[in-house]
Amino acid sequence: AQTVTQSQPEMSVQEAETVTLSCTYDTSESDYYLFWYKQPPSRQMILVIRQEAYKQQNATENRFSVNFQKAAKSFSLKISDSQLGDAAMYFCAYRSANTGTASKLTFGTGTRLQVTL
């Protein structure tokens, strides 16, 4: 079974600064997808960024980028130029590329990000 670990329960960053959220995972599969989701107080899970394991290039979406280290099974999220609206719970998630189990997302325990002025 796959597991996802987020070792930072809470993080704080000043507005306009950069913060990195950590995520490690464990799997025996070679083909899979990794995601970062944001959950603001509205409760809706919002996709921030996704990475295909077969792609070596790190994914980037505007101010959000990842550092994907497949051999180390590490998938960290970097938020640049942090904004007040970035304050939320951030979840790292794993999804198998095996069509039999691909519908299941396995989530980490989350990191609460606080953005201060």
Place this chain on the structure above:
Amino acid sequence: KAGVTQTPRYLIKTRGQQVTLSCSPISGHRSVSWYQQTPGQGLQFLFEYFSETQRNKGNFPGRFSGRQFSNSRSEMNVSTLELGDSALYLCASSYGSRTDYGYTFGSGTRLTVV
């Protein structure tokens, strides 16, 4: 276009009762998944329906069940409610079965069992 709609947003039930939660996916999406979110256990996968068939199931007791209708709307039912069933229940929809399709989540139903 409209997002994933979950109703109701809040629900209070008494232990031993049963409850039905509803999820309307994005138009055209055929896959609906359900997750339970609690402070203690985090986010856990309940089940997934695709074209009215349950395709995948998480490790939950038989009190948790679901179904999907021909219009892709899905319901989940919890019978004989226990205090530990208090949680945020999230629904996510996706276009199809290919693994590169992404999921869109709803805002959830907050269930409180007293």
